[in-house]
Amino acid sequence: MTGEVAVLGAGMHPWGKWGRGFVEYGTKAARAALADAGLEWSAIQSVVGANTVRCGYPGQVAGATFAKALGWQGARVTSVYAACASGARAIDTARAQILSGMADTVLVVGSDAAPKGFFAPAGGERPDDPDWLRFRVLGATNPAYFALWARRRMALYGDTAEDFARVKVKNAAAGAANPYARYRSPVTAEEVAASPVVADPLRLLDICATSDGAAALVLGSVETARRLGMARPVRIRAVSSVSPTHPRTALDLPDIATDSAPPGSPVPDPFRPSIARAAYEEAGLGPEDLSLAEVYDLSTALELEWYEDLGLCAPGEGAKLLREGATAPGGRIPVNPSGGLASFGEAVPAQAIAQVCELTWQLRGQAGERQVPGARAGITVNQGLFGHGSSVVAVR
Template sequence: MTAKAYVVGVGMTKFEKPETRDWQYWDMAKEAGTAALADAGVPYARVEQAAVGYCFQASTAGQRAVYELGLSGIPVYNLNNNCATGSTALMTARQFVEGGVADCVLALGFEKMSRGSLGGGSGAGDFKTSPVARHYGIMAAAHGFEMSPPTAQIFGNAAREHMERYGTTEAQLAAVGAKNHRHSANNPNAQFQDVYTVEEILAAKTVHRPLTKLQCSPTSDGAAAALVVSERFVTEHGLQDRAVEIAGQAMTTDTEESFASGSCIDAVGRPMSRAAARLAYERSGLGIEDVDVVELHDCFSVNELLTYEALGMCEEGASGKLVESGATTYGGRWVVNPSGGLISKGHPLGATGLAQAAELVWQLRGEAGARQVAGARVGLAHNIGLGGAAVVTLLRKA
């Protein structure tokens, strides 16, 4: 496609522990959607389509949420792509704009979750008909299946494989958590704003060895939104100062590589992420060397390390040393997860990918306040869901 798509407005709620606030998913969706429209200075009446993502609400919850913004009769598309749902909504909106279907599309994501670990307390039998049964089968064959939360198990086992294969240390894994908790101290929208040392993170309760609680993303309530428009819309409405270009974007799903090795590292998505990054770089004409700020899917600390490698930030196996060197925080080569990431900002599944986009838009506009990355011109978002989908998005401020 030769047409371009731009994000001109973003908004999000504060991410919070489930049941903290007495609100429904449509309340949080209204808050985020209203904020995105206000950020752009565009009335809801100009929105032509809505792409709405969530995982745990009922069918047509997207309509119920959008009705809080207005009853204009526009098409509403309900999307569910596991933890990559928010970025799937953004990609859908971009495709509508680039394809000439609409000039102004709202991408909205939300989640109202339950307390406790995602999938915690479930036995192996519950996964026999699950979309991720094949992934957990890889894990069970190599490592067995225990009673700890299954997502923590598969990522924890990926961490152990990385340690055994490359010499990655528990302290390097904990350094990811320490960095992201430190970053979140400057983010008023983050679920947690506490700072921890590597030693404190290592001493926290073990969820599944070697991952401790402070290296795992929590369940969260929250919503995020982005208004995606055409170049014509930007010009006609004088939005050049608000516009951030979606310079390149790609989604990939599992291939034979995800399962052939029998490794949890591959089953949790490193091959998908690597392929999505390659395509996004090709489509944008940009590379990791052009990127200043990254929001990536650190559902567990190990996944941040795996994603460094998939994005080409370091050689395979060198990610532990990369985070330890300070290259991925302020003063380093990139600032990764200035928002605090999933580990500290929170992880309401349907909203996560759009919250990443919101953070990058603020960064590229120079509006991120105390967590601003100096001189940021190019941002990269990485969002992944088991089952599987990986979305990589490159954003650029003109």
């Protein structure tokens, strides 16, 4: 087990399409997290920014960008990028600094201003970039990959379009109660079924939107939390940062093909389940100990995959778990009580940090209408392009 770090403060800028810059959103989230921690900005010893590739150079040096926006005060700055897992890696970096004694108080910030429509690769003629190639050669958007996986589930496990719609209905109901969510209206199964097909079998309301939004955390040592008078702070007990093992035989974005497995060799362990497994091992707990989970529902069908990859049920039983109501508010293990990406839309570098903000508020009992009663332990999980995956376990 690695040592624990304390969540001193959490803050967000609401998700939406606000038409302003990512620095403004991130600064608002950072100020909110500092206020929640009861700390002056000058007390922060290190800033870790989760990068956005969309927002030019400032987006790619996010740590420095937010340190400047908050007012240069000499703190250490670090910027990290891991695609959709960037926020979790920023948390991991902050944790390493705290546990190694490099810093006692670290501000973690992720923020994005996303364009309308499909995410697209960086411009130019770049045939050595797999992400550029999949758009160039195949027009394979992110939803196309989500749809390939969704259809596999339908064929292998008998999942139906109605099951996928049920995920959206559940998450939209939760998001309606979250002031930080972008979409705050309940959605019916009929509305999902009436939305246009984007990549068959997935419809517009099965796929998460792209949003503006920002989230921030102030992390510190457990001793620092005590010094600040926090008797029972939320503690981050594990942050897994795993990469796949070769050969990778599951088709994943942005790849055009999988690795080739040698003849007769056993099928290697799939990547996604290893993300949560590493977190459970590090935290010394298992799925049966969880009060809630925040999973990366880039699509409705993918949320069902995560149920299985988190060990909440056996492979193939995700839809059954959903139909039983186990993952709904009041169920055995509520999943995405925040409303998930279905209600937020993805603000890439902010999203994994927002997941931990939700855990923090749930574990403190501050989640209002969406509170999971008596929440004691929660997990987040996300996966980013190019072999990034992270899972955070927090307890109180």
